[in-house]
Amino acid sequence: MKDFFGEDFELHNHIIDTARKISTLYCYEGASTPILEYTKVFDRTLGDTSDVVSKEMYSFLDRNGESIALRPEFTAGIIRAFIANGLQQKLPLKLFSYGPVFRYDRPQAGRQRQFHQINYEYIGSSDPYSDAEIIKLGSHLLRELNILDDITLEINSLGCKSSRASYQQALTDYFTKYENDLSDDSKKRLNKNSLRILDSKDENDKKIALSAPLIANYYTPESKNYFDKVLSYLDILNIKYKINPRLARGLDYYCHTAFEFTTDKLGAQSTVMGGGRYDYLCELMGGSPTAAVGFASGVERLALMMVLKNYQVKKLAPIHLIPIGEECEDYIIK
Secondary structure, three states: OOOOOHHHHHHHHHHHHHHHHHHHHOOOEEOOOOOEEEHHHHHHHHOOOOHHHHHHOOEEEOOOOOEEEEOOOOHHHHHHHHHHOOHHHHOOEEEEEEEEEEOOOOOEOOEOOEEEEEEEEEEOOOOHHHHHHHHHHHHHHHHHOOOHHHOEEEEEEOOOHHHHHHHHHHHHHHHHOOHHHOOHHHHHHHOOOHHHHHHOOOHHHHHHHOOOOOHHHHOOHHHHHHHHHHHHHHHHOOOOOEEOOOOOOOOOOOEEEEEEEEOOOOOOOOEEEEEEEOOOHHHHOOOOOOOEEEEEEEHHHHHHHHHHOOOOOOOOOOOOOOOOOHHHHHHHHO
């Protein structure tokens, strides 16, 4: 965890201010949710085989014996608040939020165990254009921060429920052949959620995954058509992208579009911004079926990219008033 002073603090605020201004341009409302949530909010939504839930979440029992967690991400809490506050009547709804999140992970460049995220959620639209619009928003933010030139948009589709079910079975069949060579974590995921093996950081798992089936071979016609429309809108918006057929994202609630803005300037931690569509999350949390798409970005990683570009924080030069004689002191105080 890190303290912020001086130019670090000013740069952090500049990123938040820029993100807030862009949220206004795209008609987003501000939203704030508690740092503390019931652990079940994340257990039910992120997936118990995800690294976030199984390894990285700070959770504990309060004095009443309730399991509480420091939020590891925003989306689940935003949807919990959306349902609890009866906001289904206001659809479509665009929400912008920011603040600290927490993950028990190895501290590294641009990511401490407490770090900060900016978060955009577009709730209530199932139109492929909303996917393209939110990607455009992310691209706009990166351009305003003057770091877009060093970043690549990678995109994939995770398909609908039917597509994922077929793909999941194909992955399970494939990885079962290499079960003895998989890491312990991947062995646990094999029969629970084999899709998560694609996110493994283990080098041997990565080698095995290189020849795994691709989800594009399991799209339903509807899933393929949806993805094609998203790509066509990106073309119309002149947003460059690279299709990454192995991009899966690390959380279970995604469907259809998944995307990441990545860079080769930050070493192994290449993702600067990531998100996608999550049409089933609201229903999973006890609400009515509600389409949604969103993304989050780590403020510290954005700041690190800006430092690498030699960004200079603009600040006013201090003005010093020096009294010449006691009779001037009253005027200086005024």
